[in-house]
Amino acid sequence: MNLFRAALLAAAITLPLGHVAALAATPADVLVVAQNIDDIVAIDPAQAYEFTSGELVTNVYDRLVQYDAEDTTVLAPGLATEWAVDDAAKTITFTIRDGATFHSGNPVRAEDVVYSFQRVIKLNLTPAFILTQLGWTPENIDSMVTADGNTVTVKYDGDFSSAFVLNVLAARPASVVDAVTVMANEVDGDFGNAWLNANSAGSGPFSIRAYRPAEIITLEANPNYFKGAPAMKSVIIRHVAEAATQQLLLETGDVDMAKNLTPDQIGSISGDALKVETFPQAAVHFLSFNQKDEQLQPQALWEASRYLVDYDGMTQSFLKGQMETHQAFWPKGFPGSLDETPFTYDLEKAKQILADAGIQTPITVTLDVINSTPFTDIAQSLQATFAEAGVNFEILPGTGAQVITKYRERTHQAMLLYWGPDFMDPHSNAKAFAYNSDNSDANYQATTTWRNAWAVPDELNKETMAALAEADPAKRSEMYIDLQKKVQESSPIIIMFQAAYEVAMAKNVEGYVNGATSDFVYYRLVTK
CATH class of the missing domain: 3.40.190.10 (Periplasmic binding protein-like II)
Structure with missing residues (x-):
């Protein structure tokens, strides 16, 4: 030895x-x-x-x-x-x-x-x-x-x-x-x-x-x-x-x-000499629906989807230590983040939302996902819970390059991906999740709104640019909180998790x- x-x-x-x-x-x-x-x-x-x-x-x-x-x-x-x-x-x-x-x-x-x-x-x-x-x-x-x-x-x-x-x-x-x-x-x-x-x-x-x-x-x-x-x-x-x-x-x-260390290794850490500390990371993980597809345009589908994600089931099992529930576009740990998580898995509520809106089920939707863990595991969980409400995901695994290329070309139906800011200012993510003033195919934008062909309401576009220009820091933070709430309530982009990072140490x-x-x-x- x-x-x-x-x-x-x-x-x-x-x-x-x-x-x-x-x-x-x-x-x-x-x-x-x-x-x-x-x-x-x-x-x-x-x-x-x-x-x-x-x-x-x-x-x-x-x-x-x-x-x-x-x-x-x-x-x-x-x-x-x-x-x-x-x-x-x-x-x-x-x-x-x-x-x-x-x-x-x-x-x-x-x-x-x-x-x-x-x-x-x-x-x-x-x-x-x-x-x-x-x-x-x-x-x-x-x-x-x-x-x-x-x-x-x-x-x-x-x-x-x-x-x-x-x-x-x-x-x-x-x-x-x-x-x-x-x-x-x-x-x-x-x-x-x-x-x-x-x-x-x-x-x-x-x-x-x-x-x-x-x-x-x-x-x-x-x-x-x-x-x-x-x-x-x-x-x-x-x-x-x-x-x-x-x-x-x-x-x-x-x-x-x-x-x-891998999650399994982290789970095996024991003894009086070692410990594990967990740190939230900037990447937010989301499910999104391409608005070029007519069957994915009803806002009731977006709303119901927020109640068809088994947040606790995933974060307490295969995502434990890797992700935590987070439902707003600006990450926890950054100034101005909205850390409230109002949505939980509620199958009956989701069914009622779909029924009240007159949405005919079942519907079948392809779901693009990077072919590696934990993304494929998340996709399988979504497939199981959404099917209970008549939304059937056909999972299409691919390499990261394949998935992201399809996303940029706006040729997907549903997409499971993640997003992180380039620097610590909420506009970095607000522009990605709450702004799209020109939804035309020719106007390529490196934002999740454009890539999902979501023509953002003019009110949100104006508020995003007003927040960018706001000189008062406190008021500016309030504007970004408001933007996060509005996107959280009604958007074809369902933010589910924030990545976490575990470090083992003496x-x-x-x-x-x-x-x-x-x-x-x-x-x-x-x-x-």
């Missing part, structure tokens, strides 16, 4: 010699994590767009304003201590924090912010679209973001509020890099992109000490972080692709945390924060 374990450890978590002995009993000031990190394509915040790279960027870089570990639902000061909004002039002026420094020791300056935003726009890599929403282009960015002493003035161009702008500036590509260090490592006009995909130049609670793709990430604590040094002097994230190996390493005490690990997206994973408050 000892020989087997030694071989397994050597294969799964080969470390520099300085760490080999430590893994037998991880040090009190080192957090060791087993995680599949082979999704990383880039770690430069101007390019990083994968889940794991999002975690990395959040722990290494700061933004002017940010959602932080203490409360991931509150937009807090980051490298800016205060800001002044001029909605009429469409500008926000930020005051840069005194005394903040990059890991290099260089001070954080207004010029670093300007440079950071310029390089995102001029590089124009995958996440740049989040910032270009503000009307920024390579041609105008030099005039849209300017520095004056210790202040940065951001201009934007569009019919949206400053609250929306602030949420955009809290997103991953708005991370601030050390301009002096990055420019010193620029090659052939690449704005230091190649160098930043192997190194870091941030001001966050951790710096990157080592990064070897699909092998290891070692984060080193920043003792001068403006919110205080992390308790962990380092975080070692080991690439361990096999869930079984992750579980063994956790159970033998060689890692403190395992982040990719019982002595405290303070780990895993928000609704990978951008909200924080190690700064972890203690052991």
